[in-house]
Amino acid sequence: MDIGHGITLVDLALFYKKHLILGDLQLGSEGVAHNQGFFLPKFQLQDILERLSKIFTQVKAEFLIINGDLKHAIGTILDQEWTDILAFFDFALQHVQKIIIVRGNHDLVIDPIAAKRNIAVVESYRVGDMLIFHGHKVVKETAPLLVVGHEHPAVSFKDKPGDKYKCYLVGKWKKSILIVMPSFNPLTEGSDITRDRFLSPYLKPGIGTFDVYVVEDKIYPFGKVQDLR
Numbered sequence: 464m465d466i467g468h469g470i471t472l473v474d475l476a477l478f479y480k481k482h483l484i485l486g487d488l489q490l491g492s493e494g495v496a497h498n499q500g501f502f503l504p505k506f507q508l509q510d511i512l513e514r515l516s517k518i519f520t521q522v523k524a525e526f527l528i529i530n531g532d533l534k535h536a537i538g539t540i541l542d543q544e545w546t547d548i549l550a551f552f553d554f555a556l557q558h559v560q561k562i563i564i565v566r567g568n569h570d571l572v573i574d575p576i577a578a579k580r581n582i583a584v585v586e587s588y589r590v591g592d593m594l595i596f597h598g599h600k601v602v603k604e605t606a607p608l609l610v611v612g613h614e615h616p617a618v619s620f621k622d623k624p625g626d627k628y629k630c631y632l633v634g635k636w637k638k639s640i641l642i643v644m645p646s647f648n649p650l651t652e653g654s655d656i657t658r659d660r661f662l663s664p665y666l667k668p669g670i671g672t673f674d675v676y677v678v679e680d681k682i683y684p685f686g687k688v689q690d691l692r
């Protein structure tokens with residue numbers, strides 16, 4: 464779906480000037496859960512690669528920007544993360560010329576894995592009018608278009624309170640247009656932003672005027688956040 468400014472929403476990824484942007488994959492979640500005493504079957508990587516290959520058939524991307532939290536374990540690298548992240552890189556590099564990682568709060572030690580495939584890790588990435596950064600803290604730079612992740616936005620509806628749906632949020636941050644991307648991780652839907660509790664400093668109560676785009680089999684514009692309550 465075209466949302467203006469040269470931006471196309473394609474499933475859980477955003478496409479702008481030959482760049483495909485996605486975030487919050489959190490590869491290694493099953494390994495982290497296992498270490499905490501929970502068993503999760505390992506289907507996350509397979510799900511992600513299948514979803515991504517469909518996206519690659521819909522847009523001609525030359526660059527893949529991972530907007531933070533490619534891995535899940537903070538401060539350590541699990542065996543599963545080495546294997547899954549390298550498999551992810553090798554798959555993606557069959558479709559794009561270059562991968563760039565924008566560091567998220569879970570990516571403190573992503574650098575040794577990225578170095579194996581000569582992939583740069585940056586704090587933010589600028590292309591055209593767009594500045595891409597993870598959004599767990601406020602950055603000094605700005606641009607007409609800001610793209611963040613971290614929040615994993617999802618919405619619920621009054622008639623189906625238990626069900627959450629991943630969504631994009633589009634609104635204003637100072638003089639810029641702010642786009643909050645859904646998480647690409649298949650294990651969780653995300654945090655319900657209709658409850659007014661936010662992870663990112665870029666979201667505050669008062670996001671009622673933000674536009675909601677729900678991601679299901681396609682993208683569904685759902686009006687404003689305030690109309691969902």
Ligand SMILES: [Mn+2]
Nearest residue numbers: 532567568613
């Ligand atoms: Mn994060």
